[in-house]
Amino acid sequence: MIWxxxxxxxxxxxxxxxxxxRLVKQVNYVYHNVEYYRKKMQAAGLEPxxxxxxxxxxxxxxxTKDDLRNTYPCGLFxxxxxxxxxxxxxxxxxxxATVVGYTRRDIEVWSECVSRVxxxxxVGKNDTVQVSYGYGLFTGGLGAHYGVENxxxxxxxxxxxxxxxxxxxxxxxxxxxxxxxxxxxMYLTESIEEQGILDELQLKSAVCGAEPWTEEMRNxxxxxxxxxxxxxxxxxxxxxxxxxxxxxxxxxLHINEDHFLPEIISAxxxxxxxxxxxxxxxxxxxxxxxxxxxxxxxxxxxxxNHGKCECGRTTARLSRFVGRSDDMLIIRGVNVFxxxxxxxxxxxxxxxxxxxxxxxxxNNLDTLEVLVExxxxxxxxxxxxxxxxxxxITHVLQQALLIQPKVKLVEPKTLERSEGKAKRVIDKxxx
Amino acid sequence: xxLKQLSVFVExxxxxxxxxxxxxxxxxINIKTLSLADTTEYGMLRLIVSDPDLAKAKLREAGxxxxxxxxxxxxxxxxxxxxxxxxxxxxxNISSIEYMYTLPTEEGPVVILKVANPSEVEQVxxxx
Numbered sequence: 001m002i003w004x005x006x007x008x009x010x011x012x013x014x015x016x017x018x019x020x021x022r023l024v025k026q027v028n029y030v031y032h033n034v035e036y037y038r039k040k041m042q043a044a045g046l047e048p049x050x051x052x053x054x055x056x057x058x059x060x061x062x063x064t065k066d067d068l069r070n071t072y073p074c075g076l077f078x079x080x081x082x083x084x085x086x087x088x089x090x091x092x093x094x095x096x097a098t099v100v101g102y103t104r105r106d107i108e109v110w111s112e113c114v115s116r117v118x119x120x121x122x123v124g125k126n127d128t129v130q131v132s133y134g135y136g137l138f139t140g141g142l143g144a145h146y147g148v149e150n151x152x153x154x155x156x157x158x159x160x161x162x163x164x165x166x167x168x169x170x171x172x173x174x175x176x177x178x179x180x181x182x183x184x185x186m187y188l189t190e191s192i193e194e195q196g197i198l199d200e201l202q203l204k205s206a207v208c209g210a211e212p213w214t215e216e217m218r219n220x221x222x223x224x225x226x227x228x229x230x231x232x233x234x235x236x237x238x239x240x241x242x243x244x245x246x247x248x249x250x251x252x253l254h255i256n257e258d259h260f261l262p263e264i265i266s267a268x269x270x271x272x273x274x275x276x277x278x279x280x281x282x283x284x285x286x287x288x289x290x291x292x293x294x295x296x297x298x299x300x301x302x303x304x305n306h307g308k309c310e311c312g313r314t315t316a317r318l319s320r321f322v323g324r325s326d327d328m329l330i331i332r333g334v335n336v337f338x339x340x341x342x343x344x345x346x347x348x349x350x351x352x353x354x355x356x357x358x359x360x361x362x363n364n365l366d367t368l369e370v371l372v373e374x375x376x377x378x379x380x381x382x383x384x385x386x387x388x389x390x391x392x393i394t395h396v397l398q399q400a401l402l403i404q405p406k407v408k409l410v411e412p413k414t415l416e417r418s419e420g421k422a423k424r425v426i427d428k429x430x431x
Numbered sequence: 432x433x434l435k436q437l438s439v440f441v442e443x444x445x446x447x448x449x450x451x452x453x454x455x456x457x458x459x460i461n462i463k464t465l466s467l468a469d470t471t472e473y474g475m476l477r478l479i480v481s482d483p484d485l486a487k488a489k490l491r492e493a494g495x496x497x498x499x500x501x502x503x504x505x506x507x508x509x510x511x512x513x514x515x516x517x518x519x520x521x522x523x524n525i526s527s528i529e530y531m532y533t534l535p536t537e538e539g540p541v542v543i544l545k546v547a548n549p550s551e552v553e554q555v556x557x558x559x
Binding site: 381408412414 | 475
């Protein structure tokens with residue numbers, strides 16, 4: 001099912017033309033309505049007229065999280081408060097919260113984008129969709145909610161927490177699709193299995209996002225719940241969930257390119273790199289009214305593919321995220337991503353993918369401890385078996401990470417479960 | 432005799448044993464005997480209780496990884512050399528004893544053995 005064939009299936013030439021037209025307009029709009037950007041452009045010796053199409057994008061300066069912080073809370077807004085109909089904010093785990101705003105038109109575009117992703121997952125007006133993202137300042141809950149309403153499906157706004165109620169509603173209302181973080185869905189999966197209620201559910205699909213997850217996790221979710229799991233990507237600065245999503249072929253996430261112009265740049269040289277090469281994802285909003293951003297550096301690491309997809313869509317696709325450049329840990333000089341640990345554990349199949357990485361520095365040497373929950377299915381009464389399991393996990397992780405971790409088994413469900421986002425790393429190093 | 436033994440994975444955290452005994456007390460389960468093996472990271476608590484199935488269900492509910500294992504219970508004579516004599520009888524008949532502890536009963540002590548083949552070992556001890 002394709003939600004908007006006109007926009008999602010246009011030829012590359014048509015798309016480039018549309019993007020160019022919109023970019024010129026957006027740059028002009030930003031220059032005249034956001035003082036911060038005007039000064040930035042003037043400092044770079046740029047005038048709006050210098051940008052005549054998407055090929056001129058590299059002339060423009062980047063925007064980073066720091067720019068949003070420097071102008072906290074609303075310094076980058078391009079409209080007066082009277083035009084802003086909604087505010088969201090990022091959690092601010094890596095500093096001060098980032099405030100974002102939306103006009104009525106921005107909310108419409110956002111709902112349209114989420115609808116396109118829902119259609120990729122086969123969700124339509126006959127579906128009942130449980131939204132188990134947090135409602136509030138976090139864009140997940142309300143973003144998903146408006147998208148579900150826009151496709152005409154029934155939305156069940158459960159937000160996060162209260163697993164018992166989540167499952168009761170899922171069962172009693174015949175929920176056919178759920179939107180939540182992948183780690184929360186894993187948690188719900190465990191509870192569904194514990195209660196043995198899978199047969200009583202009508203769940204067909206899940207649209208998960210807001211944190212990076214792996215192909216192995218998708219396989220687990222799909223085989224354990226007998227559903228199809230789709231990926232939805234977004235970030236509040238650009239809009240929220242719905243910037244991109246994956247179709248039934250799962251060969252990358254289709255970007256809603258008519259609204260967000262993507263670039264992949266080398267994180268070192270900051271110059272654009274080609275299709276298939278991994279670099280930092282950069283977005284320029286093309287139609288945003290309240291908070292238009294030019295060349296916003298997402299810190300997400302991925303590659304892009306402009307080829308046509310088997311599903312018929314022509315929109316460029318992002319490959320599965322390698323991680324975030326600020327999630328990346330450098331341990332004893334080796335680059336380590338939490339997603340590597342998850343993938344390795346799932347591939348092993350003998351433990352749950354619930355882990356916590358604790359990085360520390362003892363006597364000037366980095367240490368990595370990985371806490372892994374004992375899975376009851378593989379729990380042995382004999383200590384030597386548990387010791388063998390610990391050794392095996394250590395070996396598998398060492399193969400995957402290229403550094404030797406210290407593995408510690410912990411009781412099931414002792415690690416903090418994200419009902420919003422999973423905490424996977426504690427870095428105790430004071431550098 | 433073959434007994435159902437309860438094995439519980441316990442993290443080395445303050446109060447964790449007390450959490451277990453709390454569950455058992457609240458469920459009206461009597462502990463006949465126990466053995467606690469420890470490593471640096473975690474412990475393995477092995478219990479013989481009045482109702483192992485109920486205990487397993489209750490401890491699971493409380494979030495403990497728990498399993499039931501068949502162990503062999505051998506009535507012991509309270510005399511010098513009993514254990515040695517028993518082990519001599521077993522020599523050649525079992526692969527290895529994983530662990531061992533005792534259970535006091537009104538009729539005297541009972542030795543609890545974890546072996547890979549408890550029913551075969553029971554036969555061996557009966558036939559001699």
